[in-house]
Amino acid sequence: MKLRFITPTLHGVADYSAGLGLMIAPFLLNLGASSHLAIWISVLSGVAVFAASLLTDYRFSLLRVIPFQGHLAIDLVVAVSFMIIPFALGFTGLDAAYYWFNATVVFVVVSLSASK
DSSP states (O other), X not given: OOSOOBOHHHHHHHHHHHHHHHHHHHHHTTOOSSOTHHHHHHHHHHHHHHHXXXXXXXXXXXXXXXXXXXXXXXXXXXXXHHHHHHHHHTOOHHHHHHHXXXXXXXXXXXXXXXXX
């Protein structure tokens, strides 16, 4: 059984969905109890996900200037950052859990993504 079953095309679909989720979820979940940064870091991360997706070399891209392996490296940096942000900025409760959950999802998606 092949463990890396998320194709670059499927990864791209997940990226656009994640970008939208990162922009909308903070408002639906009423994030910001411990800091308003919990909201705006997520929104800006969502915008960055869209930008990186438009520039990545996969099916639903616009310019294809970032190689898919480079995109996966960026995803890992984001996941590590999401793990650290709650500690560094003093997020608690749902604000912290939100970032740790997103970090976990990104780690899983990267680990299951097949290179081209």
